Amino acid sequence: MRVQPVDHGALQALNAVLQSIESVRNARALYLLMLAFAGASLLMTLAQGALAREAGTAAALWLAAAFFCLFYTTNAAGLVLMDEACGREPRLPGDALRDALRSAHRLLAVVLCVLAAAALLLAVVLGLLWASRLPAVGPTLLGAAVALGVPALGLAGVALVALVGPLAAPAVWAGLGVCQTLALLLRQVRRRFAHALMLSAAVSLLTATVAGLVSVVVLAGGRALLALAVGVLEIDLAPQPLLAALFGQGLRMAPGAPALSAATQSALTGAGLVFALGLVVPGVVYLRGLCELFLALRRSDDDPPALP
Numbered sequence: 001m002r003v004q005p006v007d008h009g010a011l012q013a014l015n016a017v018l019q020s021i022e023s024v025r026n027a028r029a030l031y032l033l034m035l036a037f038a039g040a041s042l043l044m045t046l047a048q049g050a051l052a053r054e055a056g057t058a059a060a061l062w063l064a065a066a067f068f069c070l071f072y073t074t075n076a077a078g079l080v081l082m083d084e085a086c087g088r089e090p091r092l093p094g095d096a097l098r099d100a101l102r103s104a105h106r107l108l109a110v111v112l113c114v115l116a117a118a119a120l121l122l123a124v125v126l127g128l129l130w131a132s133r134l135p136a137v138g139p140t141l142l143g144a145a146v147a148l149g150v151p152a153l154g155l156a157g158v159a160l161v162a163l164v165g166p167l168a169a170p171a172v173w174a175g176l177g178v179c180q181t182l183a184l185l186l187r188q189v190r191r192r193f194a195h196a197l198m199l200s201a202a203v204s205l206l207t208a209t210v211a212g213l214v215s216v217v218v219l220a221g222g223r224a225l226l227a228l229a230v231g232v233l234e235i236d237l238a239p240q241p242l243l244a245a246l247f248g249q250g251l252r253m254a255p256g257a258p259a260l261s262a263a264t265q266s267a268l269t270g271a272g273l274v275f276a277l278g279l280v281v282p283g284v285v286y287l288r289g290l291c292e293l294f295l296a297l298r299r300s301d302d303d304p305p306a307l308p
Helices: 010-025 027-052 056-085 093-103 105-131 138-173 178-191 193-232 239-246 262-302
Strands: none
Touching: 010 027, 010 056, 010 193, 010 262, 027 056, 027 093, 027 262, 056 093, 056 138, 056 262, 105 138, 105 178, 138 178, 138 193, 138 262, 178 193, 178 262, 193 239, 193 262, 239 262
8 A cells, every 4th residue: 555645744734833823913803802802801890890799690791791702702803814824815803793693603502512422421431430339240340430431531631622622613713514513523533633632732832832922022021111110210100010910910909008109000001901912912823723723634634545
């Protein structure tokens, strides 16, 4: 038997994933992700305020609105990035939001189906463990439960985190239905599980690298700005609250602590915007990487079989 070389091998797929870093220039996707994070943050703040007032119903409604905003707007950004990955002209943000409202519910249906399958697997393992308490066949069933349950649960957990989650969303963005997406996931698990996991790990590693670089830029820029503002111009600016706000950490004033200066309060507002921008950049890279992961696996499905 001689294997026919294919045009889209592992190296080509990895190269396509690495090229997802170019998505940082996609202004439409950046705008949609910024809108998603800002809207969800605002709604979460309203939910926290409702909880503080012990208004449970209002808090639940605000939380549901936050999920709705984050879920559908993120899917709209994914649609824009899928257009870019496929070489099409990215759709306008308004069109992407409208299309997300029409199709993103398929992703929720896929997730529910996958969770139902995972619950069935857990029920089988629990059944074996329960039967292992029987006096006659208990020890034998316990050995079978360990031998079968450990790899089954481990592989299922890895597949859920590293394959089903990353692959289901771009499949929906590409226009696949619920049954088609489930068939795609099952096919990848059966045929090229390790290959798909490695590509998924490459997407996560690339995203983590971009996030690390963004953190270095934010930290270096924040310290340089503090040195200029406090050390050179002697502006009344509190360093610790500003650095914390640059990385999304909220500020809790201790009882009796002096109020922050007006300059610090204004700086915290700008720091919040910097944090949002720093969160959006790796988010766009990750979503574009998922699109490239999906397209690479679809190309692998279309590759011709080995020839004699």
